[in-house]
Amino acid sequence: IPEIKFIYGTFYPDLDLTILTNRLHIALHENYQSPAPNVYPAQYKKSFSILNIQKDGAAFTNEAGTISIDQETGQIAVAHNHSLTEGEYLIKVQAETTVGLTFETDITLVMSAASEDVHEH
Numbered sequence: 001i002p003e004i005k006f007i008y009g010t011f012y013p014d015l016d017l018t019i020l021t022n023r024l025h026i027a028l029h030e031n032y033q034s035p036a037p038n039v040y041p042a043q044y045k046k047s048f049s050i051l052n053i054q055k056d057g058a059a060f061t062n063e064a065g066t067i068s069i070d071q072e073t074g075q076i077a078v079a080h081n082h083s084l085t086e087g088e089y090l091i092k093v094q095a096e097t098t099v100g101l102t103f104e105t106d107i108t109l110v111m112s113a114a115s116e117d118v119h120e121h
Helices: none
Strands: 005-007 011-013 019-020 023-025 039-040 046-057 067-069 076-078 087-097 102-114
Touching: 005 011, 005 019, 005 102, 011 039, 046 067, 067 087, 076 102
Parallel strands: 023 102
Antiparallel strands: 005 039, 011 019, 046 087, 067 076, 087 102
């Protein structure tokens, strides 16, 4: 088995280059769907689950299921809501592979009120 990588981002095996896109700024209270993570080599991809979520470093209880994951693609979804507050949501995600190994990575969703003054840098 080759070394398996599991990231939110892009992996270029020929260059051994990893570009992480695991810190995303999104609008508070809005629907959102993240890009799918990459499991490399792709044939080892099986399923995904959320292990836990922290908000600003403290445990976050996702009782309403506002933050969810697509078990097949690994895409994180945030439902339209009025319950989440501004802050950084660190989501620890587990990938299960077809060979029985599991890998963990995380993605941080930085949620803040939508503003027309926000410019990307």
